Amino acid sequence: MKKLTLLGDITPTEFLNEYWHKKPLLIRQAIPQFNAPIKAAELAKLAASEDVESRLVTHFKQQWQLKNGPFEELPDLKKKEWTLLVQGVNLHHPAADAILRQFNFLPDARLDDLMISLASDGGGVGPHFDSYDVFLLQAHGRRRWQISAQKNLDLIDGMPLKILSKFKSEQEFILEPGDMLYLPPHYAHDGVAVGECMTYSIGFRAPAFQELGEAFLQFMSDSIDLPGRYADPDLKPSKHPAELSKEMLETVAQELRKVDFTQEDITVFMGEYLSTPKHSVFFDQPKKPLTPIKFLAAAKKQGIELALKTRMLYRGSNIFVNGESFGVTGADKALLSKLADHRALAGIELGKASVDMQETLCLWYEDGWINLSKNI
Ligand code: SIN
Ligand code: CO
Numbered sequence: 001m002k003k004l005t006l007l008g009d010i011t012p013t014e015f016l017n018e019y020w021h022k023k024p025l026l027i028r029q030a031i032p033q034f035n036a037p038i039k040a041a042e043l044a045k046l047a048a049s050e051d052v053e054s055r056l057v058t059h060f061k062q063q064w065q066l067k068n069g070p071f072e073e074l075p076d077l078k079k080k081e082w083t084l085l086v087q088g089v090n091l092h093h094p095a096a097d098a099i100l101r102q103f104n105f106l107p108d109a110r111l112d113d114l115m116i117s118l119a120s121d122g123g124g125v126g127p128h129f130d131s132y133d134v135f136l137l138q139a140h141g142r143r144r145w146q147i148s149a150q151k152n153l154d155l156i157d158g159m160p161l162k163i164l165s166k167f168k169s170e171q172e173f174i175l176e177p178g179d180m181l182y183l184p185p186h187y188a189h190d191g192v193a194v195g196e197c198m199t200y201s202i203g204f205r206a207p208a209f210q211e212l213g214e215a216f217l218q219f220m221s222d223s224i225d226l227p228g229r230y231a232d233p234d235l236k237p238s239k240h241p242a243e244l245s246k247e248m249l250e251t252v253a254q255e256l257r258k259v260d261f262t263q264e265d266i267t268v269f270m271g272e273y274l275s276t277p278k279h280s281v282f283f284d285q286p287k288k289p290l291t292p293i294k295f296l297a298a299a300k301k302q303g304i305e306l307a308l309k310t311r312m313l314y315r316g317s318n319i320f321v322n323g324e325s326f327g328v329t330g331a332d333k334a335l336l337s338k339l340a341d342h343r344a345l346a347g348i349e350l351g352k353a354s355v356d357m358q359e360t361l362c363l364w365y366e367d368g369w370i371n372l373s374k375n376i
Contacts, residue, residue, distance in 0.1 A: 006030050006180070012105035015182075021133065024147055025182040026173055034178030036139035036198055037095035040077075043118050043198075046086050046093075047071045051280050053087040057125050057161060064126060066160040075120070077196050083119035090114040091281060091309045096200075101343070103135070103202055108340075109274050109313060112205040119143075119193035127167030127190035129153050132204045135182050138175035141197030145181055146172045148188040164188055175199075205274075212273070216261075219269045224259050271320030275311040283309055283322075283368035292362040295372075300351060303373035304361065305344040310369045312340040322369055332357040344373060 007015050008027040019025045047054040047069050054069030059081040075082045089096040090113055100114045112132070116139070117125075127146075136145070146169035156165045167188055174194060175181060183189055185206075191199065230251065284307070290298060306312055312321045319326045319336045328336055331352045339345040353361070364370045 005032070006102055015105075019182060019184070021184050023149075023184065024171075024187060026175075027180045027182070029178045030137065030180035031178045034137075034139065036177065036200075037099075038089060038093055038116060038139075038198075040118050040140075040198065042093070043084065043086055043089070043116055044071075044074055046089065047074070047084055051282055052092065053280055055085045055087075056082065057085065057123075058082040059123070059126070064159055064161060064163065077120045080120055081122040083117050083123035083125060083193070085115060085117045085125070087115050088113045088278070088280075089116050094308065097308050099137070099200065100202060106204075108311070109270075110204050110206070112203040115201040115203060117199045117201070119197055119199075121193055121195050123197075124190060124192040125161060126163040127188060128155075128162045128164055129186050129188050130183070131185055132206055133182070133184055134204070135180055135202040136175070136191065137180045137200040137202065138177055139198040139200045140177055142174055142176055142194040143197050143199055144172065144174050144192050144194050146190045146192075147181075147183065150188050153186065153188065207273075215273055216266075216269050219272070220259070220261060220265065223265070226255055226258060228255070267315050267318055268325050271313050271315060271318055272323050272325050275313050275320040276323035277309060277311055281309050283307065285366065285368040286371075289366050292359070295362055295365050296350075296358055298372050299361065299365075300347045303345055303347040304339070304350070304365075304370050305373045306339065307369055307371055312343070314340050321364065326360065328357070330354070347373075 006027070008030060010018075010025075010027075015025070046052045048071055050070055052069070054071060056067045056069070056071060056074070058065045058067075058075070060079075069086075071084070074084055090100045091097075096114045096116070100111060103111060124143075146167075148168055148170045150166070150168055150170070152164075152166050154165045156163045167190060169190070173179075173181065230248070232247070232251075289295070310322055312319070314320065314337050317327055317329055317333055319328050319333075319340070326336075332354050335345060335349055335353055335357065338349070350358075350361075361370065365372075
């Protein structure tokens with residue numbers, strides 16, 4: 001693959017200061033002479049699979065329709081105004097993962113996935129807005145993007161997908177392969193295929209605080225520690241036996257106020273939460289796994305890499321992999337942080353790993369979380 005320039009003449013710092021969350025940016029030839037690595041046939045194959053999230057949006061006879069995959073068959077590309085959207089292609093295709101990783105000037109905790117759309121002439125998902133930032137990279141063919149900073153984001157009622165009721169285009173661009181458009185959250189847009197085309201969307205995750213709060217309470221329920229049991233040695237005879245007494249409520253309130261959490265709880269919660277793979281993800285375990293001794297010997301020669309589906313994050317001495325946390329120190333901490341940042345670790349580095357870490361790596365290998373590196 002060609003070296004990516006991605007942001008054109010702009011540095012990541014300039015991009016973050018001037019555009020990120022603020023205004024759109026069109027980058028012509030973000031990837032010069034881009035040759036889309038995933039072809040329509042491969043995308044159709046992914047869309048036929050149970051463990052890949054896919055949708056088909058059609059606008060036949062002026063009617064919007066949405067169907068969820070898997071799809072055995074797709075409409076003919078000669079038939080106008082349909083689009084297939086395949087989510088999480090990076091989890092299945094190394095070339096898609098490589099594109100997503102080019103965006104690593106943004107933290108892994110914010111990067112979500114690479115979605116690919118395949119559209120016939122006139123195909124699109126209609127004028128809408130997204131709640132997240134998005135980079136729209138034109139991969140094959142051409143697409144006309146109309147965009148608008150409009151504040152009116154009302155949707156048409158009763159539609160199977162979110163369509164803006166009053167979309168007024170303010171700017172229009174035709175994107176060619178390799179061109180890329182960045183849009184901040186809530187920026188109205190409408191992308192229509194000009195002839196058959198493919199667009200890659202690099203999507204971000206921004207969890208809602210409500211969602212985080214609910215998950216955090218669940219997480220804390222495993223660790224709260226409130227010893228003792230309600231007692232009332234000074235109880236007086238009840239005049240109103242059905243009434244909850246003030247004393248009882250006050251005693252319980254006092255005990256429940258002892259529920260507390262530390263910054264460490266937040267760190268472990270966020271690491272586990274953000275590294276948890278989506279429900280649809282199943283790891284591919286090696287069919288004939290090497291014995292731990294053979295795996296470690298090979299790993300020390302070839303190095304290891306994270307499986308495409310593995311999510312790995314870290315903070316201080318906490319390492320998070322696929323929703324699990326591990327406390328590490330010393331050389332292991334440096335090695336595992338490096339593995340998380342680069343998604344690979346050279347064989348020579350593994351010589352410094354503790355016996356504990358080596359054992360853990362063997363388990364990760366058996367679970368399909370890591371593989372031996374392919375490029376020796
Ligand atoms: C598409 O690729 O057609 C949809 C991308 C988007 O508008 O968010
Ligand atoms: Co969109």
